[in-house]
Amino acid sequence: xxxxxxxxxxxxxxxxxxxxxxxxxxxxxxxxxxxxxxxxxxxxxxxxxxxxxxxxxxxxxxxxxxxxxxxxxxxxxxxxxxxxxxxxxxxxxxxxxxxxxxxxxxxxxxxxxxxxxxxxxxxxxxxxxxxxxxxxxxxxxxxxxxxxxxxxxxxxxxxxxxxxxxxxxxxxxxxxxxxxxxxxxxxxxxxxxxxxxxxxxxxxxxxxxxxxxxx
Ligand SMILES: C[C@@]1(CC(=O)O)C2=NC(=C\c3[nH]c(c(CCC(=O)O)c3CC(=O)O)Cc3[nH]c(c(CC(=O)O)c3CCC(=O)O)/C=C3\N/C(=C\2)[C@@H](CCC(=O)O)[C@]3(C)CC(=O)O)/[C@H]1CCC(=O)O
Ligand SMILES: NC(=O)c1ccc[n+]([C@@H]2O[C@H](COP(=O)([O-])OP(=O)(O)OC[C@H]3O[C@@H](n4cnc5c(N)ncnc54)[C@H](O)[C@@H]3O)[C@@H](O)[C@H]2O)c1
Numbered sequence: 001x002x003x004x005x006x007x008x009x010x011x012x013x014x015x016x017x018x019x020x021x022x023x024x025x026x027x028x029x030x031x032x033x034x035x036x037x038x039x040x041x042x043x044x045x046x047x048x049x050x051x052x053x054x055x056x057x058x059x060x061x062x063x064x065x066x067x068x069x070x071x072x073x074x075x076x077x078x079x080x081x082x083x084x085x086x087x088x089x090x091x092x093x094x095x096x097x098x099x100x101x102x103x104x105x106x107x108x109x110x111x112x113x114x115x116x117x118x119x120x121x122x123x124x125x126x127x128x129x130x131x132x133x134x135x136x137x138x139x140x141x142x143x144x145x146x147x148x149x150x151x152x153x154x155x156x157x158x159x160x161x162x163x164x165x166x167x168x169x170x171x172x173x174x175x176x177x178x179x180x181x182x183x184x185x186x187x188x189x190x191x192x193x194x195x196x197x198x199x200x201x202x203x204x205x206x207x208x209x210x211x212x213x214x215x
Pocket of ligand 2: 016017018019020021022038039040041042055056057058077078079080083100101102103134
């Protein structure tokens with residue numbers, strides 16, 4: 001499987017089932033999408049501000065819920081495999097993506113897996129295990145999280161540098177080498193702790209010293 005990124009801004013995600021797994025998926029997608037959760041109970045779980053609708057649709061009714069909410073993605077997260085299968089089939093007919101929380105199963109087109117994600121905007125990293133060991137995905141996510149500090153700021157800084165080098169007419173191969181040198185330089189990572197202005201100065205020094213490495 002090959003991870004792809006999907007922008008859910010302005011989209012609806014329908015989560016069927018309000019147990020711990022449905023709540024986790026709702027929190028995740030509510031960072032970006034409008035999330036609707038349909039379930040007969042929600043306990044005292046946190047759903048990230050999603051709209052909660054108390055109902056227990058059966059395998060026929062789930063089709064109408066999907067038509068009514070017009071989701072880009074349906075998350076089937078109930079403890080009823082038949083209902084999850086009905087949600088999967090109705091989602092496909094509707095042209096929505098589907099995520100089965102209970103089954104790694106047949107990963108045909110439109111059936112997506114939610115990876116463990118490390119995120120420091122605009123940088124994101126996904127970990128999955130082909131459904132073999134989600135607990136390992138979680139563990140690796142936790143390990144990478146601590147190493148990720150500053151990645152978002154580094155991306156913003158190098159994005160600015162690329163634009164500056166472009167506007168100065170620096171040729172692509174030299175720009176590439178300069179940007180690579182900056183992201184590899186420990187001093188730039190350290191300087192990011194004191195803010196982007198300081199890091200920009202250190203990055204400029206790295207580029208200034210730069211002899212034109214070709215790798
Ligand atoms: C990564 C993460 C993302 C998320 O959900 O947000 C995620 N599962 C997480 C946690 C987790 N899940 C499970 C445990 C218990 C320990 C264990 O069994 O390992 C733990 C750990 C815990 O709870 O501590 C059990 C489990 N999971 C699935 C099944 C059914 C099956 O595989 O058939 C069962 C057995 C249920 C049973 O036995 O009844 C299915 C899926 N779970 C996936 C993703 C997809 C595959 C990803 C991959 O390839 O690795 C997939 C296929 C579908 C999907 O849900 O997208 C999230 C960590 C988030 C984080 O913290 O970063
Ligand atoms: N993907 C994962 O990470 C992961 C982890 C653990 C378990 N699972 C699987 O996901 C499923 C859900 O896990 P859970 O721990 O949240 O289970 P759970 O049994 O605690 O919760 C299931 C929820 O679905 C609701 N529900 C039942 N019938 C419904 C209906 N007709 N319409 C709407 N909602 C309905 C229940 O009221 C409950 O809120 C499990 O059955 C398991 O197979 C997946």
